[in-house]
Structure formats: structure tokens, C-alpha cells
Amino acid sequence: MLSTIQREAIHNVLFTIDMQATNSHPWPGPVVFGWLKDSPERGHPDPTARRLELVPLRLEPAQWQKFPEGPVGGLRQITEEAHHPIHQARSSANAGRTDHRALAYLFMYPQHIDHESFGRIPVRFIDAIDTDGTCYTLTHLPTEPHALLTRVDDTGGQEFFTLLRRLMDLSYPDPTQRP
Numbered sequence: 100m101l102s103t104i105q106r107e108a109i110h111n112v113l114f115t116i117d118m119q120a121t122n123s124h125p126w127p128g129p130v131v132f133g134w135l136k137d138s139p140e141r142g143h144p145d146p147t148a149r150r151l152e153l154v155p156l157r158l159e160p161a162q163w164q165k166f167p168e169g170p171v172g173g174l175r176q177i178t179e180e181a182h183h184p185i186h187q188a189r190s191s192a193n194a195g196r197t198d199h200r201a202l203a204y205l206f207m208y209p210q211h212i213d214h215e216s217f218g219r220i221p222v223r224f225i226d227a228i229d230t231d232g233t234c235y236t237l238t239h240l241p242t243e244p245h246a247l248l249t250r251v252d253d254t255g256g257q258e259f260f261t262l263l264r265r266l267m268d269l270s271y272p273d274p275t276q277r278p
Contacts (some may be wrong), residue, residue, distance in 0.1 A: 100231060101202065101229055101230060101231050101233075101278065105151075105202060105278075106229070106233075108151040109135060109202060109203050109227070109229055109235070110248060112135055112151055112153060113205070113227060113235065113237045113248060114237070114248065116131070116153060116205070116225060117207075117223065117225060117237055117239050120207065120223060126221060126223075127209035127222065127223040127239075127241070128207065128209065128223050129207070130170050130206075130207065130209070131155050131205075131206070132155070132156045132174060132177055132204075132206050132207075133153045133154050133155040133156055133204075133205055134153075134154050134201045134204050134205070134270075135152070135153060135154075135201065135202045135203040135204075135205065135227075136151070136152050136154045136199050136200070136201065136202075137149055137150070137151050137199065137200045137201075137202045137278065138150055138198060138199040138200075139198055151202060153205075156177070169208070169210075170206070170208035170209075170210075171208075171262070174206055174258075174259065174262045175258070175262060177262075177266075178262045178265050178266055181266055200230075200278045201230070201270050202229055202230055202278060203227050203229040204227065204228055204263045204266050204267055204270075205225055205226065205227035205228075205263070206225070206226050206227075206259055206262075206263060207223065207224070207225045208223075208224055208259075209222065209223055210222055214242070216242075217242060220240065220241055220242070221241065222239065222240050222241070223237075223239040223246075224237065224238055224239075225237040226257075226259045226263065228260060228263040228264055228267055230271065230277040230278050232264070232267075233250060234251040234252075234254050234263075235248060235249065235251065236248070236249050237249075
């Protein structure tokens with residue numbers, strides 16, 4: 100079970116990813132799939148200190164735009180590739196050899212919504228799932244200076260969360276071994 104500090108770190112990293120997308124890319128930003136890596140903080144005076152960082156797999160627009168269903172199609176392809184026997188064998192061979200852990204998987208993508216005042220606008224979403232199975236959605240409208248992060252108790256079968264959950268289950272087939 101994740102600690103309060105780990106959950107707060109996940110929240111902070113999601114807001115940081117959003118802020119970096121705002122400052123570094125044209126609106127609404129790139130499509131990014133990644134995982135939040137928890138690892139020891141090398142050189143820190145406290146030997147138990149850990150750091151949390153994004154390990155991104157950037158999806159080029161040409162890759163996800165070829166799917167009629169948009170970014171979810173790219174995430175679906177990533178999930179299928181992760182379940183390929185060659186990838187699973189490589190992951191199994193590396194299991195236990197590192198002190199890095201995945202605390203969450205995330206997917207940042209744009210989607211157009213109908214806004215009551217501005218009509219159809221592009222919105223940035225970051226959907227994430229942590230090792231406890233808690234789902235989060237960060238939503239950033241171009242008309243707002245700050246994003247909003249919510250915990251999603253009922254995902255309603257949203258495919259983004261279903262695919263992220265499949266990736267988490269692949270990383271930690273035994274839920275009792277999750278950080």
C-alpha cells in the first residue's frame with residue numbers, strides 16, 4: 100500500500116508534467132505514455148531517501164493519429180506490445196535485478212470537448228493509475244491557469260484506465276508484491 104508521501108509525490112509529478120507541457124509545447128501538448136519510477140536517491144545523506152521521476156515513452160503524432168480512435172489506439176498498441184512473449188521474457192529476466200519500482204502508469208493526451216462559453220476546445224488530460232489501483236485524472240483547460248486533479252472512483256469502463264490497469268497488472272502480477 101502506498102504511503103501518504105508516495106501519493107503526494109505522484110500528485111506533484113502529475114502537476115509538474117502538466118506544467119512542463121504548458122511551458123514547452125504548443126497547446127494542448129504532446130501525447131505521452133510513461134511510468135513513474137521510484138528509485139533510491141543516490142548520494143543523499145539518508146540512505147532510505149527515494150526519488151520519483153517520469154520515464155516517458157513519447158508518442159509521435161504520426162503514430163497515434165493513424166488510429167481512428169485517436170490516442171487510445173496508440174495506448175492499446177503499447178499494451179498489446181507489452182503483453183508480447185518476447186517483452187514478457189525480457190521483463191522476467193530483469194525482475195529482482197533493480198531497486199527501481201513503478202509506482203504509477205500515466206497517459207497524457209489531448210481531447211476536444213464542448214465548453215459552454217468557448218465552444219469546442221482542446222483539453223489536456225493526464226490519466227494515471229497507481230500500484231494500489233487508484234485512478235487519477237488531471238484536466239487542464241486552455242481557459243484556466245491551473246489544472247485540476249481528481250481521484251476517479253468509478254472509471255465507468257473508460258478504456259484508458261482499463262489499459263493502464265492491464266499494464267500495472269503485467270508489471271506486478273502478484274498484487275501483494277506491489278510497493
